[in-house]
Amino acid sequence: MAESQAHHRRFRSDFPAVPTELNHDLTILADILTDYCGAVETAFVRIAKAFENTVEERRWRKSLLEPMRIEVPA
Secondary structure: OHHHHHHHHHHHHOOOOOOOOOOHHHHHHHHHHHHHHHHHHHHHHHHHHHOOOOOOOOOHHHHHHHHHOOOOOO
């Protein structure tokens, strides 16, 4: 956990405190987050297929995420 937080602090320190005039940094960050979400969705789809879970076509994100969640004790 501490290592993850250190990576996050290093990542945030690379960005300016106030967005630049052209917002290039925010565009890059949005692209990174989009790619990350796509990778997570792909991983979940592969996991669901491996365990033969069905994914509804109409609400596929919800039907994909529900079996992927686990409760973590506080």
